[in-house]
Amino acid sequence: MKRYDAIIVGGGHNGLACAAYLARAGRKVLVVERRERIGGAAMTEEVFPGFRFSVFSYVVSLLRPEIIRELELPRHGLHILPLESTLTPLRPDGKAGDYLAQWSDHDQNRRELARHSVRDAEAYDEFGLLLHRMARAIKPLLGVAPPDPASLDLRELWDLWRLGRYFRGLPEKDLHALWKLLTMSAADYLDEWFEGEALKGTKSASGIIGTLLGPRSPGTAYVLLHHYMGELDGVFRAWGFARGGNGSVSAAIAAAAQAHGAEIRTQAPVSKILISGSSATGAVLDNGEELRAPIVVSGADPRRTFLGLVGEQHLPDEFAAAIRRYKFRGSSAKVNLALAEPPRFICMPQPGPHLRGAISISPSVDYLERAYDDAKYGEISRRPYMDIIMPSMLDPAMAPPGKHVMSIFVQYAPYHLNGGWNDARREELGDTVVNTLAEYAPNLKSAILHRQVITPADIERIVGLSEGNIFQGELTLQQMFFLRPAPAWARYRTPIRGLYQCGSGTHPGGGVMGAAGRNAAMEILGARA
């Protein structure tokens, strides 16, 4: 039997990143992935001949620059293409010109915003600057294992003291602004700044991604900031579309891991984590094969890891209870389309740069809140929020020449659907999405060559994300920082000695970010992140 220093359960991008850092430090590492391909929710697949879909996650926004540098991801094939505009059609039907666009060029953007509201155009920069400062203020939290304020551990106390001193050093007005962001709803927060419905709708959308909350739910303002974090590294240009889809992010990290000597096995589902006494000793695969290592790191989500692979009998009651309470409540779906021609939006009918950016179906906060109302009571939003990109416009190799792929992120499609998910409900979701979008771009229906609909139940089944939550657990304040995934166990360690976690279910949370994988590796290596 081969022996390893560490076994990583799950070849999601975080598991791969963790493996790469451990291998880089000279550890003998094995990654075991249950699927036939790596990447987890960061995966590209040729779903329809000639058409490649970034099946689940579709943009790179939060990938940590230090990971790009340290693992030399560009050398291993990562190429991030800029995705710089957002087009929000103001209403279905309507006429040419009924849109709000946000452009990367400052002058062009200001002019466009002023078309709707001069006040908003002026507030925009100040808002951006404030969020920039806020993001900077909390950024130091991302790269470290979060200290628990209730802990008596010396190292944690030291970290806590450093953080406390850091926060006390922030200007008073920034502290006030931060408190507001932590407590308010995205809608209320945006109301303090803007008057335009489409602008507020579109901006508030980043506050609800991956949650079963609406833009008027308190706490969503913070999520807005979480997603803003990526823009901090603006100079680094880490925001955009990965050439080849998000699978190429995973592939680049995997290549780095392999270059450092890590082994990666696919079609190797782990059925159990081996525990002897109170220590992890390895993992057993579905086929009965046993793998031994003094360190086992799980990149699967906390529920799957602890209630599935470990088993409650090995866990302190309180911890098991916290994991049972940890909320998933998936609410997002994906519709991926292969298209014979690009969509023609009524509001901007000509082909143009807007198709190289995001298209957001978020005409107002009310629209999003109504979409949420349906989901609150277990139904698919009749008119869902959609975040759309056209990968083939950025990387033509994603589709045959002249043809296109469209990626539609959809909210809300609640995991806990009344009556449960089945094929009919999946098609119903697909129809709702296509019909809604066709109201803005009527040529869409006839252009569709192939349609892939992914419900939260599918996300759970395919990627293994519990309840289909895209972030391995809701990104809400009550389960972030030192509370993710459970109080006192936020520093990648677990009550089982030698068992670590490295997935999005740990701090700093979801997104193709790699931070959890890297932080976990640092914790294991005993290094200070």
Added chain:
Amino acid sequence: MLKTTPFHERTAPLCASHAWRRWAGHVVASSYELTHEREYHVIRTAAALFDVSPLYKYMVRGRDAGRLLDLVVTRNVQKAAVGQVLYTPWCDHAGKVMDDGTVARLNDTTFRMTSAEPNLRWLQDNAAGLEVDITDVTGGIAALSLQGPAAGSILASIGAPALKYFRIAPATLHGIAVTVSRTGYTGDLGYEIWAEAGNALALWDAVMEAGRPYGIMPAGLLALDMARLEAGLILIDVDYVPARKALIESQLSSPYELDLGWTVNLDKERFNGRDALVAEKARGPAWQFVGVEVEWSSLERLYAEVGLATRLPSATWRMSVPLYADGEQVGYATSGGWSPLLKKYIALAHLRSRWAAPGTPLEMEMTVEHRRRRAAARAVKKPFFDPPRKRA
């Protein structure tokens, strides 16, 4: 798409250089000719015509218009006479400069404000409870600036009234209704002409026609930048970071630190930033904004050491250049260049107050043939160039 100004139909065919620069979301000529040199000299010898339409412009009207402006800007607006124009900065509540521009009193209750950055929201937010109407007229008003010793004669020949320095009056130029102010950004004799955008082309034609016998030339922003440097006039985003864009504390400046203390009227009972400014005045500002002159002989020596004749910048530079005294960095220059008229290498600089007195010996960093050197310099009084005709 970038905006073009109401004069674009005239300026575009004249722009032989095809060198355009962005200004507040518009394109305007950097220079019309292939180089800007002659355009600069025309400012000082005849009259140069600038398209300054991109300036933000606001009409502020109503019973409380003066009160609002007094709340916002540092100078005393209500004391201004009808027909007077005030140059003024304005501050946030911490007394840090947000922008600078002019306020013109058109009549008892009507003012026009110009600014470099958009300010509608700021004005509206400050107007809570006041009886005042604020309109953004940026796009509706076309603006020309005619600068140089012949500017007065040219405008008089088409019907402009005589105006004192920093005064404004309505006029009819060649049949076109305008307001004319004796203002500008060159430190020379100069006027600015404000007209409805629809009359822009006719106005351009009238002024160019009238100016021909006097040697008028259209001039671009490169020439303007050289003139404003000689005049010691500050430029937003270049010489200071406006408070709204500052990311860190040290990027902020108070009016005192920008040598704009003369615009701060602490006799006014209430205006944005007053408390902070009272305290700063008592304390004395930590920084000063001064002129710096580089010593020719030192410059010449640095070049001679590498076997080269002295090289000079052909246009005003805009970057941060370290200044040293007593062996440590004591400040930085933010604009600088060669004055063809004064035959001096000059710069505008922020210096710690201790080293800001005129005559203080300094050293300015220079890159000479790929190597960082230091040239001898000294703090001097602004403006570098101040002809009597400016105010006469």
